[in-house]
Amino acid sequence: MTDRLHTILLVEDDPNDVLLIRRAFRKSNVANPIQVVGDGEEAIAYLSGQGPYADRERYPLPLLLLLDLKLPRKSGFEVLEWLRQQPGLKRLPVVVLTSSAETPDVNRAYDLGANSYLVKPVRFEDLLHMVRTLNLYWLIINEKPDLVEIELGGNVHE
Amino acid sequence: MNNSPKNPIQSLRNYFGRSIRRRLILGITIVNLFIFTVFMLFIMDRQQSFLHAQSIEQANSLAHALAVNSTPWVISDDIQGLSELIASLTRYPELRYLMILSPQGKVLGHTRNENVGLYVNDPTSQRLMNAEPVPLQLVINRQIVDVAVPIQVNNILVGWSRVCLGQENVRAASENILKNGAIYVLIAMLPTFLIAYFMALGIGRGLHHLVTVADAIRKGARDVRVSLNRDDEIGRLGNDFNQMLNSIVSHEKAINLAHEELEKHKNHLEELVKERTKELEAFTYSVSHDLRAPLRAMEGFSQALLEDYADRLDPVGQDYAHRIAAAAQHMDILIQDLLGYSRLSRIEIKLRPVVLEGVVQEALSLLTPEIQEKSAQVAVERPLPRLVGHHGTLVQVVGNLLSNAIKFVAPGVKPQVRVWAETIADCGLRIVDVRSIQQSTVPKSEIRNAKWVRLWVEDNGIGIAPEHHELIFRIFERLHAVETYPGTGVGLAIVRKGMERMGGRVGVESEPGRGSRFWVELPRSKT
Numbered sequence: 220m221t222d223r224l225h226t227i228l229l230v231e232d233d234p235n236d237v238l239l240i241r242r243a244f245r246k247s248n249v250a251n252p253i254q255v256v257g258d259g260e261e262a263i264a265y266l267s268g269q270g271p272y273a274d275r276e277r278y279p280l281p282l283l284l285l286l287d288l289k290l291p292r293k294s295g296f297e298v299l300e301w302l303r304q305q306p307g308l309k310r311l312p313v314v315v316l317t318s319s320a321e322t323p324d325v326n327r328a329y330d331l332g333a334n335s336y337l338v339k340p341v342r343f344e345d346l347l348h349m350v351r352t353l354n355l356y357w358l359i360i361n362e363k364p365d366l367v368e369i370e371l372g373g374n375v376h377e
Numbered sequence: 378m379n380n381s382p383k384n385p386i387q388s389l390r391n392y393f394g395r396s397i398r399r400r401l402i403l404g405i406t407i408v409n410l411f412i413f414t415v416f417m418l419f420i421m422d423r424q425q426s427f428l429h430a431q432s433i434e435q436a437n438s439l440a441h442a443l444a445v446n447s448t449p450w451v452i453s454d455d456i457q458g459l460s461e462l463i464a465s466l467t468r469y470p471e472l473r474y475l476m477i478l479s480p481q482g483k484v485l486g487h488t489r490n491e492n493v494g495l496y497v498n499d500p501t502s503q504r505l506m507n508a509e510p511v512p513l514q515l516v517i518n519r520q521i522v523d524v525a526v527p528i529q530v531n532n533i534l535v536g537w538s539r540v541c542l543g544q545e546n547v548r549a550a551s552e553n554i555l556k557n558g559a560i561y562v563l564i565a566m567l568p569t570f571l572i573a574y575f576m577a578l579g580i581g582r583g584l585h586h587l588v589t590v591a592d593a594i595r596k597g598a599r600d601v602r603v604s605l606n607r608d609d610e611i612g613r614l615g616n617d618f619n620q621m622l623n624s625i626v627s628h629e630k631a632i633n634l635a636h637e638e639l640e641k642h643k644n645h646l647e648e649l650v651k652e653r654t655k656e657l658e659a660f661t662y663s664v665s666h667d668l669r670a671p672l673r674a675m676e677g678f679s680q681a682l683l684e685d686y687a688d689r690l691d692p693v694g695q696d697y698a699h700r701i702a703a704a705a706q707h708m709d710i711l712i713q714d715l716l717g718y719s720r721l722s723r724i725e726i727k728l729r730p731v732v733l734e735g736v737v738q739e740a741l742s743l744l745t746p747e748i749q750e751k752s753a754q755v756a757v758e759r760p761l762p763r764l765v766g767h768h769g770t771l772v773q774v775v776g777n778l779l780s781n782a783i784k785f786v787a788p789g790v791k792p793q794v795r796v797w798a799e800t801i802a803d804c805g806l807r808i809v810d811v812r813s814i815q816q817s818t819v820p821k822s823e824i825r826n827a828k829w830v831r832l833w834v835e836d837n838g839i840g841i842a843p844e845h846h847e848l849i850f851r852i853f854e855r856l857h858a859v860e861t862y863p864g865t866g867v868g869l870a871i872v873r874k875g876m877e878r879m880g881g882r883v884g885v886e887s888e889p890g891r892g893s894r895f896w897v898e899l900p901r902s903k904t
Contacts, residue, residue, distance in 0.1 A: 233670050233674075235673065235674035235677070235678070236670065239674070239677040239678075242677070242681060289666045289667070318665060318667075318669045318670060319662065319665045319666050320665065320716075321661065321662065321665055321720070322720075322724075323658075324662075339669070339673060340673075341676050341705060341706055342676055342680075342706060343680040344680070346673075346677070
């Protein structure tokens with residue numbers, strides 16, 4: 220697993236944002252594979268390896284979660300809350316990438332265990348800058364924790 | 378309750394002062410005693426006068442009788458006969474003496490024989506020697522009655538018959554009257570006292586009842602009433618008291634009802650405010666999330682268009698793409714400013730002592746890029762006082778004022794800004810945001826009594842016409858085109874809202890071409 224580039228899981232429902240973020244990563248020359256899910260439930264399904272996501276060859280466990288907060292079905296807060304309760308996944312670095320700069324949102328995200336909180340800039344130039352920094356910090360400099368895959372039956376193995 | 382009084386008058390005053398009943402009994406008793414005593418003395422006086430007159434009458438008739446009977450003996454100068462005549466009268470009650478005198482004052486006969494043959498020489502008797510021959514009252518007083526009657530033969534004075542009676546009986550009778558009278562008065566006083574006592578008791582009992590009821594009412598009881606079955610003033614007082622009580626109770630009920638109603642309204646309003654705040658928060662959340670997403674798309678894709686398809690866009694097409702991006706960016710700033718303004722209305726502002734120096738420093742450091750870009754000079758006159766406010770909000774307020782001062786200058790003019798503070802006397806009522814006062818960590822009384830600090834921000838800018846002084850504080854109001862002076866028209870609205878939330882005031886002095894002087898006011902902090 221360590222040989223391969225770390226996968227980034229982007230939880231984002233707005234296709235425009237997905238496109239722009241992908242473009243920003245591409246323009247910043249970040250080669251890490253980006254997996255995208257469109258809502259909170261799907262994010263949980265992906266992380267816990269349910270359904271099609273059981274195939275870890277196709278859907279590898281990410282080492283960075285880019286999480287929007289306003290999502291259909293389950294919000295980013297709920298995903299975060301769930302994630303931090305999973306014994307094998309709770310260490311996964313989560314960077315909230317959302318529109319709101321409102322203090323209650325920021326505080327709640329950190330309370331629920333977000334590692335970073337970024338507000339999506341309107342200027343693409345700013346987004347580019349942000350993605351470069353993100354890559355540098357979270358994917359290159361930052362030490363990654365060990366994550367433990369969870370079996371659907373509840374058994375745990377490496 | 379009282380300490381033991383020092384003198385008896387004080388103690389008497391205390392004893393009677395504490396009870397109307399006691400004063401009433403004392404008063405009736407004293408008045409009656411006075412009336413009885415006067416009455417008794419009057420009777421005694423009348424009785425005494427009567428007895429006295431009677432005694433004088435007796436003395437006169439005795440003297441006459443003696444004069445008539447003694448005439449033959451006087452003419453014949455028979456001392457022996459006179460002596461026998463007098464001796465026969467010696468047992469007359471109260472008799473002091475009897476005397477027969479010659480016109481020259483020689484004692485011809487006397488109840489005491491040894492005086493016979495002597496001459497009288499006392500002043501009273503001397504009067505007789507020169508007197509006309511008519512009956513005379515020589516001495517009339519409380520002790521004795523002394524009278525003289527002339528003895529005449531054919532109108533020739535041959536002697537005087539003189540009688541002196543003592544007044545012991547009259548005195549004894551008077552004393553008797555006095556003694557008995559006193560007893561009668563005392564006997565009469567007993568029923569008087571009893572009547573006074575029971576009268577006072579009746580009045581007192583009514584009053585006591587009233588006092589007890591009033592006391593209970595004062596302590597909060599509302600089901601007690603005065604029950605006096607009487608038609609006099611106290612009874613009427615009791616009835617009036619009951620009526621008053623009834624009206625008080627009904628008023629109280631009405632007030633309580635109104636109070637409950639008010640409480641209900643208050644709760645309802647609070648609910649409503651909570652609901653509205655929630656709605657506003659949801660709205661803000663939605664604005665902050667949803668409204669910005671399309672902007673990002675507009676900006677991002679117009680940029681993508683410019684970068685990835687530049688070869689297929691002519692300059693006009695590129696200009697359009699640029700305009701789309703610029704409009705999106707401007708709208709983003711608008712939304713952010715709007716959110717900032719609405720955040721100011723929603724956040725909790727706790728008033729506490731604020732170091733103005735720190736506020737100005739922070740605001741200046743946030744504005745460093747703008748100051749450098751415009752080569753602005755900002756002079757701060759120190760020291761700056763401490764005041765009661767909210768640090769973060771104040772930084773925003775001062776920052777916006779400084780930013781405006783730097784921004785609104787005529788082209789080519791180097792901004793010169795002067796910042797200073799002055800302590801002013803409080804000039805009356807201020808509209809204060811109740812929430813901020815309620816959440817203040819500084820005592821309300823301190824805020825109310827505090828002197829106020831006015832912070833001035835003066836610039837050499839383009840100035841503002843007086844008719845626009847009010848307008849500029851409204852949200853989204855702008856006096857200039859965005860091209861001339863960029864901005865959203867929220868800055869001064871935030872200044873005003875922030876000052877309102879902190880219980881302060883804001884104002885401006887300005888004329889076009891003469892620069893502007895903005896001021897904000899907050900209470901001075903003692904700590």
